[in-house]
Amino acid sequence: MLARLAVASVARAVPLSQEELTDLKLAVTEACGNAVRHAYPSGSLGEIELDLVPGVDRVELVVEDHGAGIELPVVEREASEVGGMGLSIIRAVVDELEVGPGAEGGTVVHMTKRTARPGSGRGRRGRPEV
Amino acid sequence: MRWIVRDSESAVLGASDFRVEEARPRDGTVLFVVHGDLDLHSADELGDLLVGAVDRGASSLVVDLADVGFVDSQGLGALLRGTRRLGAGEGRFRLVVPAPEIRRVFEITALDRVFPLDATREQALAGAIGEQGEPHHG
Numbered sequence: 562m563l564a565r566l567a568v569a570s571v572a573r574a575v576p577l578s579q580e581e582l583t584d585l586k587l588a589v590t591e592a593c594g595n596a597v598r599h600a601y602p603s604g605s606l607g608e609i610e611l612d613l614v615p616g617v618d619r620v621e622l623v624v625e626d627h628g629a630g631i632e633l634p635v636v637e638r639e640a641s642e643v644g645g646m647g648l649s650i651i652r653a654v655v656d657e658l659e660v661g662p663g664a665e666g667g668t669v670v671h672m673t674k675r676t677a678r679p680g681s682g683r684g685r686r687g688r689p690e691v
Numbered sequence: 692m693r694w695i696v697r698d699s700e701s702a703v704l705g706a707s708d709f710r711v712e713e714a715r716p717r718d719g720t721v722l723f724v725v726h727g728d729l730d731l732h733s734a735d736e737l738g739d740l741l742v743g744a745v746d747r748g749a750s751s752l753v754v755d756l757a758d759v760g761f762v763d764s765q766g767l768g769a770l771l772r773g774t775r776r777l778g779a780g781e782g783r784f785r786l787v788v789p790a791p792e793i794r795r796v797f798e799i800t801a802l803d804r805v806f807p808l809d810a811t812r813e814q815a816l817a818g819a820i821g822e823q824g825e826p827h828h829g
Contacts, residue, residue, distance in 0.1 A: 565761065583792040590763045594731050646764035646800055653799040 564589040564624075567611055575615040581676050584654035585620060589613075591647035592624035592670040600628025600667060619675045622655075627667040709733040711740055720751040720819055722812075726758045729766030737766070741773025751819045752777060755787040755812050762796045770806065785815040 565586045572582050593609055601607045612623040652658055657673035709727030716722050721744040725737060741752060752773055756762065774784040788794045788808045797803040809815040 579792060580795065583795060586761065587763065587796065590730060590761070594763060594765065597731060646767060650764055650796070650800060 564593045564611060567613055568622075571613045571615050571620060575620060575676065577620075577676060581674065585622065585674055588651050588655050588672050588674065589622055589624065591651050592622070592672065595647050595670070596624060596626040596628065596668065600626035600630070618677070619656075619673055622672040622674070624670045624672075625663050625667060627663065627665065630662060630666060630668050709736070711737060713740065713744075716753075716816060719749060720753065720816070721749040722753045722755065722816070724755040724758070724812075728761040729756070729759050729769070730761060730763045731765045734763075734765035734769040738769035738772040741769065742776045745773070745776040750777075751783045753785050753787065753812070753815045753819050755815070756793055757787050757789050757812070759790075759793060762793055764800075767796065767800060767802055771802075774806065783819065785809055785819050787812050787815045 568582065568585045568589050571577075571585070577585070589611065593611070596609050607626060607628050610623075610625040612621070612625075614621040614623075648658075648660075651670075651672060655672040655674045657671075659669075659671040661669055661671075663669045709725075709729075709732075711726070712724040714722045714724070723737070723740060723744075727733065729737060737754075741754070744752060754770065754773070770786070777784050785807045786797075786809065788797065789810050794803070794808060797806060797808060807815075807818060809818060
């Protein structure tokens with residue numbers, strides 16, 4: 562919820578279409594959800610750092626945790642399972658996605674969403690395999 | 692803009708007003724009207740309700756998401772739990788999804804091919820099949 566509120570605050574600074582706003586909320590929520598489930602499992606809690614950087618034609622979103630880290634092969638395997646739809650959703654709604662280890666452990670999810678003024682006709686829809 | 696969430700679960704904590712109303716418009720059919728955000732923190736609650744209804748004999752489920760502001764993958768998983776418990780009978784599980792931004796989540800995950808999506812509760816109930824295997828008519 563806090564992640565979605567953060568995205569909403571970006572929307573006040575950057576003109577976003579409703580679809581772009583929905584996509585950003587989805588991407589951030591799924592990235593944070595992955596951190597909760599994988600970085601801090603078994604009910605343990607930890608920090609999640611969320612960077613939202615609005616640009617002229619894009620918004621960059623970085624979600625970093627300091628937890629156990631995500632093994633990429635595991636992430637890829639889960640993408641086809643019910644519990645692993647998160648990354649599939651992220652891939653569908655952002656234009657660039659990088660998942661890697663953080664400098665001090667944990668995982669960094671770097672997402673870039675290109676934006677356009679509402680009504681420009683630009684859009685991107687994907688239908689990932691689930 | 693940088694946010695640091697000390698309590699990681701707060702990053703995805705759902706709206707505090709999440710609640711589900713349950714009704715039985717017809718024998719064998721259970722209607723769930725969901726309010727709030729359907730995400731990591733509310734998905735299990737809804738999933739348990741759907742599974743519980745089937746275990747108590749429901750043969751048709753209608754889930755109204757008209758008052759839901761957000762659905763993530765965990766929310767989709769809860770709906771999948773319900774439809775899988777119910778079985779593959781066509782028309783036995785229907786969703787009311789009038790909002791384009793919510794419908795989009797189903798489209799990008801291709802789950803609009805799995806769930807019949809209706810624009811209104813009336814359409815969903817009409818399309819649901821009751822215990823006697825006959826379509827509803829209003």
